[in-house]
Amino acid sequence: MMKQVKIKLPLRMFAFIFGLLLSISAFAQQNTVKGNVKDASGEPVMGATITANGKTIGITDMDGNFVVNAAPGTELTITYLGMSPKKVTASANMSITMNNDEKMLNEVVVIGYGVAKKNDLTGSVTAIKPDEKNHGLVTNAQDMIQGKIAGVSVVSSTGEPGAGAFIRIRGGSSLNASNDPLIVIDGLAMDNQGVKGLSNPLSMVNPNDIESFTVLKDASATAIYGSRGSNGVIIITTKKGRAGTAPQVSYNGNVSASIVKKYMDVLNGDEYRSLVGKLYGTSSSRYALLGNANTDWQKEIYRTAISSDHNVTVQGGLKNLPYRFSIGYTGQDGILKTSNFQRTTASVNLSPSLLDDHLKFNVNGKFMYAKNRYAQTDAIGNAISFDPTQPITSTDPKFERFNGYWQWTQNAPATFDKSWPYSKIALASSNPVSQLKANDDRSRAHDYMGNVEIDYQIHGFEDLRLHMNFSGDWSNGKKEQHIEPWSPTNFYYGYHKYDTENKYNLNYTAYLQYYKDFLKNQHFDIMGGYEWRHEKYWGDYNDYGIHPAGADAGKHYNDQKSEWKSEHYLVSFYGRLNYSALDRYMLTATFRTDGSSRFAKGHKWGYFPSVALGWKINEEAFMKDVKEISELKLRLGWGMTGQQEGIGDYQYFATYQQPTDTQALYPAAGDGYQYIPEPYNPDLKWETTITYNAGIDFALAKNILSGSIDVYHRKTKDLLMSAPVAAMSNFGNRVTKNVGSLENTGVEGSLTVRPIRTADWQWEITGNATYNKNKVVKLAGDGQPIGYGDIGLGRGSTAMCHQEGQPIGAFWVYQQVYGEDGKPLQGVVVDRDANGVIDDNDRYYYKSSIAPWLLGLSSRLQYKNWDLGFSLRASVGNYVFNKNKMGYRSPEFIGSGSGFMSNTTPYANKVNFKLSDKTYDALTDYFVENASFLKCDNITLGYSFENLFKGAKYKGISGRVYATASNVFTLTKYDGLDPEVSAAKPDGSKPDVAGGIDNIIYPRPLSLLLGVSLNF
DSSP states (O other), rough: OOOOOOOOOHHHHHHHHHHHHHHHOOOOOTTTEEEEEEEEESSSOTTEEEEEEEEEEOOTTTEEEEEOOOTTTTTEEETTSOOOOOOOOOOEEEEEOOOSGGGGGEEEEEETTEEEEEGGOOOOOOEEESSSSSSSOOSSSGGGTTTTSEEEEEEEEEESTOEEEEEEEETTEEEESOOOOEEEEEEEESSSSSSTBOOOOOOOOOOOGGEEEEEEOOOOOOOOGGGGGTTTTEEEOOOOTTOOOEEEEEEEEEEEEEEOOOOOOOHHHHHHHHHHHHHTTTTTTHHTTTSSOOOHHHHHHHHEEEEEEEEEEEEEOOOOOOEEEEEEEEEESBBTOOOEEEEEEEEEEEEOOTTTTTTTEEEEEEEEEEEEEEEHHHHHHHHHHBBBOOOOOOOOOOGGGGGTBBBOOOOOOTTSSSTOOEEEEETTTTOOHHHHHHHHEEEEEEEEEEEEEEEEEEETTTTEEEEEEEEEEEEEEEEEEEEETSSTTTTOOOEEEEEEEEEEEEEEEEEEEEEEEETTEEEEEEEEEEEEEEEEEEEEEEEEEEEEETTTOOOEEEEEEEEEEEEEEEEEEEEOOOOOOOOEEEEEEEEEEETTTTSTTSSSSSEEEEEEEEEGGGGGGTTTTTTEEEEEEEEEEEEEEEEESSSSOOOSSSEEEEOTTTOOOOOOOOEEEEEEEEOOTTTTTOOEEEEEEEEEEEEETTTTTTEEEEEEEEHHHHHHHEEOOOTSSSSHHHHHHEOOEEEEEEEEEEEEEEEESSSSEEEEEEEEEEEEEEEEEEEEEOOOOEEEOOSSTTTTOEEEEEEEOOOEEEEEEEEEEEESSSSSSEEEEOOOSSSSSOOOGOOOOOEEOOOOOEEEEEEEEETTTEEEEEEEEESSSSSEOHHHHHHHHOOOGGGGSSSBBBBHHHHHHOOOOOOOOOOOGSSGGGEEEEEEEEEEEEEEEEEEEEEETSSSSOEEEEEEEEEEEEEEEEEEESSSSSSSOOSOOOOOOOOOOOOOBOOOOOOOOEEEEEEEEEEE
């Protein structure tokens, strides 16, 4: 049985913090002055210092509010580094606006455990607000940042409705521990595992509720998250109401149609009959198998899919209670028939303030209910390979067994009931239409997410504040699949399965933060905190067949059940120091230590420091007169982060599982079962990444041109990976180990140009570029290559490999030899070791599936009320193993000799390989193709309006109508359907490292959308 390992939260910590909070008396001050400080754009200024008679008497909170003890008429001075000092006369309920040369330098950015001014950042941090006017079809949050941020790669896993995405920041840091960035939603760190039936954790938040994204990329920014920051951090902040504003009701909705962009080029019925006659003769037994139809199987399984999205929001603010409520519904049909995704979301945000604005709460609650119906995606491959001369259905009595759908049949095995005389030929393709019809695969998932933030500015000591966050995520999901007995994939019994998963993720954090300005131009703030986290998962599984006829009709067949539980704990202590001098020199230092229940004693704790420096060069005396430069800042950073995700919860001590296979029992004990020992490794320790970063931020010509450039180097050591072990040494042939190290080196840049800024015309162009080079530096043990990327040809047919000195995602193939006509010669590859024998020693490392260059470009042009935008995205230098082309390399594959026929492509006649059992016929660099591409993600045309239906007592309706095309075009030399190959394995699970094998995914459609936004 599995042992539970816990790191408990000290109850004394709770008692101390609550005691501190509850013991504070709310006392009235005779000369209380309240006010709010904002910048020229209306954004609150957090951390501004209020002085009177040369003495600091207060500091603004995160919303720019302050409460100080000063007599009416007293002259107050409000200061903030980077802004001009503001002198005001004390009065009741003051509203103060501070000015600066450029608005962009003063934006408040959410960072780890707090906020900061953009101009004061020392780490590599990118903050964006979703572009409300230039986006395509948005179902999940990742759709809003695809191609928008330098160093961030977002690849949708498939075109399936509600599908997730593979997000990589600066190439990832691991081999097959997690490479997913940490997602933090309103202070709650997500677990990146989703729930059963909803694998994408970002589906849990409605995109319309998102206020901003902040991406932390280098270790000086992410080290505050310690063991979870190695792959970068994406902080999502949702919208909230504003105090003192009238209620506002908003509606956002759209309807879209999605269509298949491209079909696989296969032979039609007439072409197929001609080829079979040419190869085998029209009087052959194989030709006699053909039918008279002309069925385009691909068009039979796809459809035009109609989808819609609707969201209603109510927001406003009472005197001390800003509020926001929203509800949304997404209904998305997939282009593959029977697939469908539906999601209902609701959210509430309350931000009350008490005790003269010293005590503030931020309460968030989110609910999500999702329903999925999954199509049988094997039908995609079968639609390509199924004989196009056969009909969809037939009245022939032998097809009654298959509900009238045409199938390749044979005499049924003796074990079948006599009423079922025929069965499908096991190796033959299945009728793809019947596959879809016979499969009923559905899921339901609920998610409840919430947090309560408490921020208290200590009375009488306003420079000190206490911040606490209680957050949790509760999810449950159930996936049920029913396959009819007449399905071609079930020879007799049908199939029934359900799989449930329940989980919760509880998180508590508390920190104290102290701000101080001194000597007029010196500022520091210091923060120290504690965090506790507990994640628990449990579920069960059951699958069985049902006898369809005879004496046992309705009874279960081969019933299998199992239950499981898992959990882990994380305890952390962290701190950060920010210091700035003379408004131009900045220092940030952080430290975090994490204790994880996933490691043994002696390895539980990881230590993660970082330090960063910033220099505002444009604030130096020698730059003061250079008016063309409004920002020029140099950043240098170093830090360490850790990794413990993706390795399971019980890898360091012996665990035991009860076997479920009743046909292959482990040596019996008592009831016939004995628990089987699982592989384990007591020496597991943290995977650690060290990052160096240098960057420069700039803004020129009054912000007509602005951007940043970063150069970085990351080295990960003690890589966590499932690696082979010696036979019989650890109850298995693979175990999680610390296997070596890898490096990522790169440069990234972003640039925004505003060439036109007039009263009627505005044009903004934003571009980003990333170059990342990675390689495996060391593998533990003897450094033998670790193969992966199976292409389905049996033992040893892995097309990719990890090897020292090679990049991640490298292909490991034979070198093809070509004839004088430029065509590949079958069975002729280079004998690289010149020993006269072709074996694995003749394979070499050729290209990589991971693109070294990623590019993004967005443009938005506005003329009065009209706007036109588009987004482009490019990947340069990535390669793909075209398994589809490999599978159709010989026209002879159409005739199996087993009583069935398979379709092929025109390509097969061009290559014209013969049937062969030599693996190196297929495992060559000929099938590794350049998959660089340029994609147009969206084009949007919109019109904004206001005061619609305006009356004497009614302000009217404002809003926008727009039309969008998503996934518009792809420019590439790649021969397959889509060069952007998903990183998913054929079974839909996450990959070891990266994509690179084109195995026919659910296609990404072209979508046409009409939408409207209304504000009442």
